[in-house]
Amino acid sequence: MLSEQNLKKLDGLKKYYQTSQALVLPALWMVQEEHGSISEEAMKYVSQLLHVPYSHVLGVVTFYTMFHAKPIGKHHIEVCTNVSCMLRGSGRLVEHLEKRLGIKMGETSKDKKWTLSETECMGSCGTAPMIAIGEEYYENLTPEQVDALLAKLERK
Amino acid sequence: MEKHILPDIPNLHKIDVYEAHGGYGALRKALQMKPEEVTDEVKKSGLRGRGGACFPTGLKWTFMPKSREAGSQTTGQTAKKKYLCVNGDESEPGTFKDRQIFEFNPHLLIEGTLIAAYAMGVSISYIYVRGEYAKWITMIEKALQDAYAKGYVGQKILGSDFSTEVLVHKGAGAYICGEESALMNSIEGGRGYPRVRPPFPAQFGLWGCPTTINNVETISNVPLIVKNGWEWYSRIGAAKHPGPILVGVSGHVNKPGVYEMPTGVPLLEIIHKYAGGVPGNKAIKAVIPGGSSTMILRGEQLEGVCMDAESLKAAGSSVGTAGLIVMDEETDLIQVLSRIAQFYYHESCGQCTPCREGTVWLWKVLKRFENGEGTMEDIDLLMDVANNIEGNTICALGDAAAWPVQSMVRRFRDEFEKRVKVPDSTKAEAIAV
Numbered sequence: 001m002l003s004e005q006n007l008k009k010l011d012g013l014k015k016y017y018q019t020s021q022a023l024v025l026p027a028l029w030m031v032q033e034e035h036g037s038i039s040e041e042a043m044k045y046v047s048q049l050l051h052v053p054y055s056h057v058l059g060v061v062t063f064y065t066m067f068h069a070k071p072i073g074k075h076h077i078e079v080c081t082n083v084s085c086m087l088r089g090s091g092r093l094v095e096h097l098e099k100r101l102g103i104k105m106g107e108t109s110k111d112k113k114w115t116l117s118e119t120e121c122m123g124s125c126g127t128a129p130m131i132a133i134g135e136e137y138y139e140n141l142t143p144e145q146v147d148a149l150l151a152k153l154e155r156k
Numbered sequence: 157m158e159k160h161i162l163p164d165i166p167n168l169h170k171i172d173v174y175e176a177h178g179g180y181g182a183l184r185k186a187l188q189m190k191p192e193e194v195t196d197e198v199k200k201s202g203l204r205g206r207g208g209a210c211f212p213t214g215l216k217w218t219f220m221p222k223s224r225e226a227g228s229q230t231t232g233q234t235a236k237k238k239y240l241c242v243n244g245d246e247s248e249p250g251t252f253k254d255r256q257i258f259e260f261n262p263h264l265l266i267e268g269t270l271i272a273a274y275a276m277g278v279s280i281s282y283i284y285v286r287g288e289y290a291k292w293i294t295m296i297e298k299a300l301q302d303a304y305a306k307g308y309v310g311q312k313i314l315g316s317d318f319s320t321e322v323l324v325h326k327g328a329g330a331y332i333c334g335e336e337s338a339l340m341n342s343i344e345g346g347r348g349y350p351r352v353r354p355p356f357p358a359q360f361g362l363w364g365c366p367t368t369i370n371n372v373e374t375i376s377n378v379p380l381i382v383k384n385g386w387e388w389y390s391r392i393g394a395a396k397h398p399g400p401i402l403v404g405v406s407g408h409v410n411k412p413g414v415y416e417m418p419t420g421v422p423l424l425e426i427i428h429k430y431a432g433g434v435p436g437n438k439a440i441k442a443v444i445p446g447g448s449s450t451m452i453l454r455g456e457q458l459e460g461v462c463m464d465a466e467s468l469k470a471a472g473s474s475v476g477t478a479g480l481i482v483m484d485e486e487t488d489l490i491q492v493l494s495r496i497a498q499f500y501y502h503e504s505c506g507q508c509t510p511c512r513e514g515t516v517w518l519w520k521v522l523k524r525f526e527n528g529e530g531t532m533e534d535i536d537l538l539m540d541v542a543n544n545i546e547g548n549t550i551c552a553l554g555d556a557a558a559w560p561v562q563s564m565v566r567r568f569r570d571e572f573e574k575r576v577k578v579p580d581s582t583k584a585e586a587i588a589v
Contacts, residue, residue, distance in 0.1 A: 016280055016321065017343075017345075018237075018363040021345040022343060024345035024346075025325075025326070025327075025328055025342070028328070029328070050345075052345070056346070059346075059347055060346065063347040063348065064327075064330050065329035066287045066288070066329030083250065083407070083481055083495055084249065084481055087406070087483060087492075088412075120247070120502060121247060121249035121250070123247070123254075123255050123288070123289065125252045125406035126405070135291060136291075137291065
């Protein structure tokens with residue numbers, strides 16, 4: 001389930017924490033990096049690897065919004081709609097993205113290429129409105145810039 | 157004012173540039189002092205936490221047990237390890253200051269962490285950063301690697317007897333993990349559930365060991381104090397809440413962004429001079445002074461109100477994280493409040509009934525107003541629900557959900573009344589007339 005390299009990295013982290021349970025988040029991050037999401041099988045694997053109950057791992061996965069228990073689209077587009085972004089036009093971005101991609105907030109396109117979600121404040125209040133695609137932030141956006149971004153991603 | 161946290165020095169994030177500007181000099185100085193002298197210096201400086209609560213930092217450090225790991229020979233027992241958590245979960249809507257430190261001055265943060273670790277006898281420090289800041293995690297990790305390579309972190313630092321480790325710990329998307337006890341549970345590998353206090357973290361923190369949690373910006377002030385002395389620091393800005401402060405200005409301003417200034421600058425000066433005023437010279441309807449949890453203020457009441465703990469308290473709000481959100485005269489405040497309520501509903505961890513149930517209730521009632529379905533009774537209902545959350549939960553998230561609602565109803569009742577549904581009978585009367 002996890003690559004040799006990640007297992008070694010995980011092992012190296014052990015000395016910094018008093019319990020192996022503390023490695024649950026780092027391990028889940030590694031699983032998600034390698035597999036895109038965290039399946040039931042993966043949760044069982046992490047539970048055995050770190051000697052923590054499966055229920056605990058499941059609880060953690062479902063608690064944190066960045067862990068995905070279900071597969072998501074190839075490009076995960078998140079739009080911040082919190083106050084600072086809202087005041088600077090995030091509503092227009094939401095409308096535009098929904099129209100362009102033909103999906104609503106919280107949905108994944110049929111071809112599994114796009115997932116669109118609403119997100120809470122991402123810390124881009126001074127460069128609002130913003131969207132995040134995967135780990136990248138795109139800030140001070142207009143609908144036209146969103147189009148250019150989507151076109152670039154479509155070619156990938 | 158000269159800038160200290162985010163000075164205009166190109167490439168300051170690089171360790172050699174940081175060193176060339178006196179970087180890690182404060183650490184050298186601290187290592188020549190006794191740990192309690194360092195704590196005393198921070199205490200006398202008047203530094204107060206920049207994460208929202210404005211708690212005196214030096215005083216917090218004194219809560220940690222004094223015993224050193226090596227100093228336990230007298231009892232023959234091994235003392236418990238001590239920990240420091242540097243809180244970079246930064247998720248309060250309207251707040252984007254720690255991000256600037258990670259990007260532009262990461263070594264200041266690392267140096268501050270090391271000095272704090274020395275003062276409290278900490279063996280491991282965790283810099284907890286929200287998972288969304290993946291890019292900034294890479295930046296801080298790079299800086300940390302360089303600091304390790306130069307011998308500032310690790311075993312026998314700079315030839316002294318002091319050894320300590322620093323580690324970046326990545327969150328996974330949960331506002332509540334910015335709450336100090338939830339943050340510890342998250343580092344322990346669990347859900348971010350806040351803990352009941354007492355016991356306080358200094359007695360029973362990470363794995364039951366003495367732990368201190370400080371905000372990223374707070375820790376970044378520490379090297380300045382050690383380098384220049386507490387007297388110098390205490391003279392910057394407002395007397396009872398001194399020092400430089402990073403103010404994030406967002407919303408309806410011409411130049412949104414993070415501005416470093418001394419505490420105590422008038423909010424109107426921040427909006428007009430630093431942030432370039434309101435687009436179209438529109439009037440200010442309202443501001444949220446310190447992140448979404450702080451009480452909203454009416455535009456007309458801003459005269460004389462300054463960005464420091466005492467001034468904002470007197471005005472009926474608080475500094476919070478100094479995330480100033482400006483709203484012009486055309487803003488739909490009901491929509492703003494409804495979005496804030498949605499946020500707390502989404503982020504409530506669900507442990508305490510008043511917060512879990514109350515936050516969704518507030519949001520639903522506010523949605524009614526947004527859709528023109530609210531009633532006069534609903535205005536009182538909002539107040540009633542908020543009052544029943546406040547003070548009745550394990551952590552301050554409940555209060556944070558209640559305060560915006562309470563302050564909005566109190567200060568902008570007119571906005572709600574304008575949106576109350578007109579009963580059909582009144583419509584009929586109007587037609588009859």
